[in-house]
Amino acid sequence: MQAIVQDRYGAAEVLESQDIDRPEIGEGEVLVRVRAASIHVGDVIVMTGSPFLVRLATGLRKPKNRVPGTDIAGTVEAVGKDVNGLRAGDDVFGWCTGGFAEYASASEDHFALKPANLTFDQAAAVGVSATTALQLLRDDGHLQPGDKVLINGASGSVGTFAVQIAEAFGAEVTGVCSTKNVELVRSIGADHVIDYTKEDFRKGGPRYDLILDNVGDRSMAATRRALTPDGMLLSNGGGHAGGALGRVIRLAIVSMFVRQQGKPSVKSQNRADLQVLKELVEAGKVQPVIAGTWPLREAPEAVGHVAAGHARGTVVIAIDPAAA
Ligand SMILES: NC(=O)c1ccc[n+]([C@@H]2O[C@H](COP(=O)([O-])OP(=O)(O)OC[C@H]3O[C@@H](n4cnc5c(N)ncnc54)[C@H](OP(=O)(O)O)[C@@H]3O)[C@@H](O)[C@H]2O)c1
Incomplete structure (x- = not known):
């Protein structure tokens, strides 16, 4: 073969x-x-x-x-x-x-x-991407109907599943993507779309109960500023200093001390x-x-x-x- x-x-x-x-x-x-x-x-x-x-x-x-x-x-x-x-x-x-x-x-x-x-x-x-989106939102994020959720990297493999799964769970979904993908992210059901080339969701604007960050283009502390007081950040991507492994180690340490920071996790198919x-x-x-x-x-x-x-x-x- x-x-x-x-x-x-x-x-x-x-x-x-x-x-x-x-x-x-x-x-x-x-x-x-x-x-x-x-x-x-x-x-x-x-x-x-x-x-x-x-x-x-x-x-x-x-x-x-x-x-x-x-x-x-x-x-x-x-x-x-x-x-x-x-x-x-x-x-x-x-x-x-x-x-x-x-x-x-x-x-x-x-x-x-x-x-x-x-x-x-x-x-x-x-x-794997669909399973990852499901397990992050449901098991790590405990997503509830009516929650305001932001998906950073909404146009990628994990993101396109995450937008749709969060909508299916009854959340109010904001997707973040570049200009060329705004229509795509809207077409898969996002209630709001932010074009990251024009606007930074971390600066002012609404606050979110859950942020799923598939990109990691800014520090975790900066991204947590866009959360409600009881909100949670799930950092699922990006390199930061020390590459991907450095990010996971840092995430493990930060999540021990910061209530709003979700723990690192590897998802498995079942x-x-x-x-x-x-x-x-x-x-x-x-x-x-x-x-x-x-x-x-x-x-x-x-x-x-x-x-x-x-x-x-x-x-x-x-x-x-x-x-x-
Ligand atoms: N925990 C786990 O078990 C697990 C499993 C699978 C994946 N992951 C992680 O999940 C992350 C995402 O994976 P993926 O497969 O979805 O990646 P992907 O398919 O490569 O998608 C990345 C998307 O992010 C967008 N993007 C790039 N820069 C951005 C920015 N600054 N703001 C918003 N969007 C931006 C890209 O769109 P543009 O072209 O418009 O920039 C692209 O559509 C990866 O880091 C991966 O390691 C984790």
């Missing part, structure tokens, strides 16, 4: 298209013919092996898993022993190891039936939340925003586009464009 493989860490050119064996399926696993995969910031981190500490998990000298990619949608090709919930021919979406390939295998628990109202491209986009997202999609409350679709052989360009940090929604790799 055709797959993208990576035998060293580095920029997008470390990704190569190769012909390799299909993955085996074990007990409780399914083999999925991948129709589309999507890319999230974690894929860029695994590709570069940076920050260095992630290599403790991904492989010290080179990636442990040769085939990158986690978020996929496709059709079940075969099922292993003791698989009860899925059958060959089912259209599914979910997560795996080695998603940038024509076939991938994973436990049946990693998949749910594809929402009927989504294409494979769209279903593949409902992955079947229950995949089901929650599926229901939001099927109810028409969440619609993935596709930043662009690349064929499998052009995965390096697609990952490079995400790495550049200006994607409008979620970047998709179509493994079989005719079916997407």
Whole structure:
């Protein structure tokens, strides 16, 4: 099968298209013919092996898993022993190891039936970014109906899901993005849109019960000034001094002493939340925003586009464009 493989860490050119064996399926696993995969910031981190500490998990000298990619949608090709919930021919979406390939295998628990109202491209986009947005708003932010929430970086992969999920939870949502994305952020349901090239939401203006900052373009202290007295800032992005790792360490320390600062957290995919997202999609409350679709052989360009940090929604790799 055709797959993208990576035998060293580095920029997008470390990704190569190769012909390799299909993955085996074990007990409780399914083999999925991948129709589309999507890319999230974690894929860029695994590709570069940076920050260095992630290599403790991904492989010290080179990636442990040769085939990158986690978020996929496709059709079940075969099922292993003791698989009860899925059958060959089912259209599914979910997560795996080695998603940038024509076939991938994973436990049946990693998949749910594809929402009927989504294409494979769209279903593949409902992955890590959507789960991150859901878990940040619901579990870390305890978002309540009527809360005033601001999403900084509303046009990105996490942001476009966060705007829609916050709206679905009954919040009053303000999205912050650049001029070219104002219409997009309004079209996915934001009640108010702030163009960051013209206005700084931290200077005067309304105060928010919850701010989800996917950008980290200013200090956490400056951003907390836009909160109500009981409000909370969830800092989910950006570098600051010391890069991404420095930000997480600083966040861990600050959140111990500052009540309004949410703790750092790594989000993880699970079947229950995949089901929650599926229901939001099927109810028409969440619609993935596709930043662009690349064929499998052009995965390096697609990952490079995400790495550049200006994607409008979620970047998709179509493994079989005719079916997407
Ligand atoms: N905690 C977790 O487990 C977890 C999981 C996934 C992601 N994340 C983090 O979440 C963050 C966002 O990820 P993402 O996938 O959504 O990124 P992304 O798709 O690259 O989106 C970034 C967006 O931010 C916008 N932006 C850039 N500068 C801005 C500014 N000054 N003000 C407002 N918007 C600005 C960009 O739009 P323009 O082109 O208009 O600038 C772009 O649309 C990342 O830092 C990532 O590490 C965390």
